[in-house]
Structures are given as structure tokens and as C-alpha cells.
Amino acid sequence: MELFDVYPLYNITPASARGVIIKDESGQEYLDLYGGHAVISIGHGHPHYIKRIKNQIDKIGFYSNAVHNPLQHELTEKLGRISGCDDYHLFLCNSGAEANENALKLASFHTGKSRVIAFKNSFHGRTSAAVASTDNPAINAPINRQQQVTFLTFEDIDALRKEVAKGDVCAVILETIQGVGGLDEPSSSFCAEIAELCKKHQVVLIADEVQSGFGRSGKFFAFQHHNITPDIISIAKGMGNGFPVGGILIHPKIEAKYGLLGTTFGGNHLACAATLAVLEVLEEENLMANATEIGAYFKECAKQVPQVKRIKGKGLMLGLEFGFEVADLRKNLILNQHIFTGSAKDKKVLRVLPALNIEKVHIDTFFTSLKQELE
Template identity: 55%
Template structure:
């Protein structure tokens, strides 16, 4: 049997990782400025993380969600305190796509509506069809019977207000920072006005923090730069530092009933252990603050490079846009300088390093980047 190809592959096999470094099967070292799509939040093979997971594996990896799992409670309490959402509840699943699907489902149950507002260049996951073939009124929300999506320009509040005025929108879903869309950030004023408009229309505001959350922006969640409190917040990626886990933070305004949401693997003992370890490391090592500090430094230094068209981002979520395609730049960074970077579209390099990135590692990237640009 052959693998179904998901991405075009670099001819590199990564066999090991430590901190912000990865090593291929030949022992060659690479500086990791992509973190496996923003997944590696506290660094590869962090000793505390490894210790906690090893201990849990020796005891219990998984059991059913029909029995008490104190690790789920501990995770919810720690996440609530660190994020500032202690009064919200936490639904645990396995991925960002699941988190967004369940958030949309909750919004539709809550409002009885089917229409959704999203934004140009948004990305919220790859799943959608499973519940459409499920014949069970307890889990098939109105949105699943067929729904309309209005794709509106980011930061255009008047377009949002016009769509909301019809009274048929169950949810607005927006990323804290658009990742795949090119590291495009909603303006603080826009988010504030969006929050108020949703409240006035009885529409649920969903903040997709799957990529931009967990300290990456220099605050625990990117939307906190705007000082708003969404109704639902979706998380994944950096939540488990490589172990698959996702979640939905749910406002107290939602009334849940048994069977409305469910999961087999979500919130397993091992997944919760990984997520708790991540929160412990983020707190003890001040990684949110580090993301802000090193991110600001990178953006400041990158702004001095005249070949760059535009620099966008918050914290350690940075987009570097050029007039021309960036494929050659990325390839030369990888194969000549041994530095992993990502991309958004054709012309934008995307930096999503572990939150423990040091200034010296940032300088290694900046020096290598400038050398590559001089010869492109």
C-alpha cells in the first residue's frame, strides 16, 4: 500500500529534536523556525515534558470518557487560570478542525440558525461532511442541514453589520491571526466592534486560536490584544507540543446536554498529560513573554531589510512578504543554511518557531536570511 500524498515533500527525514533544533537521519542539524506548523510550542524533547509523558505511559494511556479523569479537570483549571477564562468550560477533542466543527455546531444549537460569516483568506480546517451523513437529531444541528457562508473582507465592519442585520447569522468565525492566509491580523478596533455587533445581533462570536493561541502572539490568545471576550475559543496545535489534542473554551451562556457533543479519544489521559506539561513549561519559563520579546526583535530587524515588501504578525507568528515567489529563498535557507521556515501562499515566508526561541537563534536566522537575499 502507498501513502496518500498530503504535502509536497522535502527530501529530508527528521529523526530527532531538541529545543529549537532538529536533526535528520544523517545527524545534520537544522534550526527550526516553523515548529511543524506552529505545533511545537515549548521546544522539542523538553525534559519535563518527556518525564511527564513517560510516567503517564507507564500507568495509563487511555480510558473511556464515561469515567472520571482528574487530568481533564486539572487541565481545565490550569488553562482557565493562565488564559483568563476561569468561568468558561472546556470541551476536549483531538484537532483544530474538530474544535471548529464543534464550535459551529454549538453556535447553531444555541441560535437555531444556519448562516455563518467568515473572512477572506481564512482557514479553519479540512473536515465538514461526517455529520451530514449522520441520522441522529441529537447531534445534527440546524447548520448541518445545509448552510450558507458569507465570506467578507477582513477588518470591514460595515460589511459585517450589513450581513448581521438580516438576523439569520448563527456565528461569526475569525482567526486571532490568519495563518495560512498570510499572517494577517484583525485590527483591534475591528475586533472590538465585531464583538459588539455580534452581541447586538444575538450571533455567536467564535475566535479560532488554533494557530495563534497558546502564547504565540505575545499574549495567551491573540484576540486579547483587543481586550474582547469571545463566546467560543478554539485551540489545538501548540496545546500538546506535538501530541494531538484540541479544545473548545465555552462561555457560560451555553447550556449543554449530555449527547450534544461527544468524543472517543478527546481528552485522553496521555493527551491531557501533554497539555498540562505544556502549560507548566509556558508558565515557569515565561514563554508568552519571550514570544513577545523575540518576536518584536525579529520584526524590528526584518523591517530594516529593503527587499521585503511587508512584514506582518504578532509575537512569534510572523509573515515576511516579497514581490516575488519565496520558493527559492526557503529552499536555500533549508538546504544551504539548514533553517526550516514555512510559507503562506506564493510570496510570503511564515515563521512559527517554538516559543523558547532565543535572541542568539534569531540572530542566526537574520544573518543567514540577509546572506541569501543578497544573492537572490
């Protein structure tokens, strides 16, 4: 048997990792400024994270949601307090795609409607309704195209008003910092308009925080930069620091019923331990403040690079836009400078998504290396 060949791979085999450093099988070290798609939030191999998971697996690693799991309640309390969303309810699952799938499904249940409004350059996952709400025809199979989704452009208030007023929309799904699309952001006034229209027309507002959540933007959630209140918030990626975890935060106006949602693996004991460890480290090491500070330092350094046309993003969810496609630059940073960065749907954007405990010295290393590759 062979692997199903769907990933173009760099010829690198990581063997170990600590903090923001990855070491391959030959002993070569790499500076990780991408965190495996923004997954590594508190650094590779954080000692508290390792201890939490080891201690838990010595007790029990998994059982289904048919029994009590006190870790879920501990997680719910801590997540509500740290995020500032204490009045929401939590449903746990396993990934960002599953989180958005459940969010869209719940919105449809709640409203009795089926059409979704999403935005151009969005990315919400690869499952049925989530991928249909993703603005990339190449990953939408015919079976996904049965979903009713309308794609709009940020700031087009007239189109938004017109579509929502038709009365058949169950949800508006929004990334307030687009991830895969390339770090584009709506204005606060546009976000406020979305929230007001959703409230007026009984449409569920879903904030996709899969990549931007858990402190990456400098606030716990990126939508909190815009003073809006979503009805559902989807979370994953940095939530488990590499352990597969996802979830949705659900406003109390949406009623729970037995059997409405379900999952086999979601909220298992190890997943809860991993997420609790992340929350504890975020709080104890003040990593949201660090994301803001290091993000500002990154932007100041980027201003000194004349080839950078635009600096995008907030906190440690960052992008550098160039006047050329960055595929070769990204490849050279990996192979020549031993630095991991990321690409985007916008082929001129280089994405930087490091662990939130990264230090200024690592940013200095990146810009020294970047300038060498741009000479």
C-alpha cells in the same frame, strides 16, 4: 500498499530533535523556525514534557469519557487560570479542525440558525463546516459547499452590519491573526464592532486560536490584544507540543446537555498530560514574555533587510512579506542554510513560527542566512 500521495515532500528525514534543532538521519542539523505549523510550542523534547508523558503512560494512557479522568479537571483549572478565561467551560477533542467543527456545531445548536460569516484568507480546518468556512475553494468538496457561509473582508463594517442584520447567522468565526492566510490582522475597532454586533443580534462569536493561542502572540490568546470576549474559543496546535490535542472554551451562557458533543479520543490521559506539561513550562519559563521580547527583536532585525517589504504578526507568529514569491527562498533556506520556515496562501509571505523558548542567537542565525540567500 502505498501512502495516498497528497503531500509534496522535501527530501529530508528528521531522526531526532531537541529544543529548536532537528537532526536528520545523516546527522545534519536544522534550525526549526516553523515548529511543524506552529505545533512545537515549548521546544522539541523538553525534559518536563517527556517526563510528564512517560510518567502518565506508566499508569494509564487511555480510557473513554464514560469514566472519571481527574487530569481533565486539573487541566481545566490550570488552563482557566493561566489563560485568564477561568469562567469558560472546556470541551476537549483532538485537532484544530475538530475544535472549529464543534464550535460551529455548538453555535448552530445554541442559536437555532445555520449561516456562518467568515473572512477572506481564513483557514479553519479541513472537516465539513470548518472547511466550508475556509476561504479556499480548492479544498472545498461539493459536499462541503452545502454549508451556508458568507465571506467578508476585514474592516468592511457596512457589509458586516448588513449580513448580521438578516437574522439567519449562527456564528462569526474570526482569526485575529490569520495563520495560513498570511498573518493579516483586523483592527481593534473592527473586532469591537464584530463583538457588539454579535451581542446585539444573538450571534455566537468564535475566536479561532488554533494557531495563535497558547502564548504565541505574546498574550495567551491573540484576541486578548483587542479587549473582546468571544463566546467560543477554539484551540489546538501548540496546546500539546506535538501530541494531538484540541478543544473549545465555551462561555457559560451556552448551556451543556448530555450528548450535545462527544469524542472518543479527546481529553484522554496522555493528551491531558501533554497539555499540562505545556502549560507548566509556559508558566515556569515565562514563555509569553519571551515571545514578546524575541518577536520585537526579530522585527528590529527584519528592518535591516531591504528586500523585506512588510513585517507581519505579533509575538512569535510572524511573517515577512517580499516583493516576489518566496517558494524558492524557502527551499534554499532549507537545503542551503538548513533552516525550516513556512509558506502562506499569500505566496509572497515567509512565515516564522518557532518554539516560544527560542533565543536571540537563533534569530541572528536566521537573518545571517536570509541575507546570504537574498544576495
